[in-house]
Amino acid sequence: MTDIKTLLEANIRDVPDFPKPGILFKDITPVLQNPECLKAIIDHFAGVYSDAGIERIVGVESRGFIFGTALAYAMGLGMTLVRKPGKLPWKTASVTYDLEYGTDELQIHTDAVEKGQRVLVVDDLLATGGTAEATVKLVEGLGAEVVGCAFVIELGFLEGAARLAPRPVVSILTY
16 A cells, blocks of 8 residues: 555646746645545545544635545535635625735635534645634634644645644645
8 A cells, every 4th residue: 555645746746837936836636636545635634533523624715625525524524614705605704814915815604613613624735824824713713613724735834834823733745
């Protein structure tokens, strides 16, 4: 059996100068196309969090929906969506956060998590941590407890995990 890190590294495509010059983009679409990779990711996270008492998965738009939904299914849990403005049809809570150039906003349904509910935030990539930190603020603002954050890839040199402390961060690959 192939080690999960080796398997993923063999299937992640590096795209130079995307979305702008000087950026080396880590493209996970080949990972998603490979059933062995997708299964390995979900099985890995399900194993890591099997005894964590998680009651809900929170997926961040958009690739967090892919991994979060599959993980929720594997763990027998419900799935909550965190989306960009105007995408959720019910009453929402929102948070604005800073980007490198400007600001962005995320929203969650006000009834998407319950007070005291133990949740895991899931996304594909942790870079500077702004999106994940905003997601944590939304979830905790509704009274749930974020017990951890899970990412397929972490760009460790950007130190995004520090913004999520003291919540534990689990990343399969760190660059």
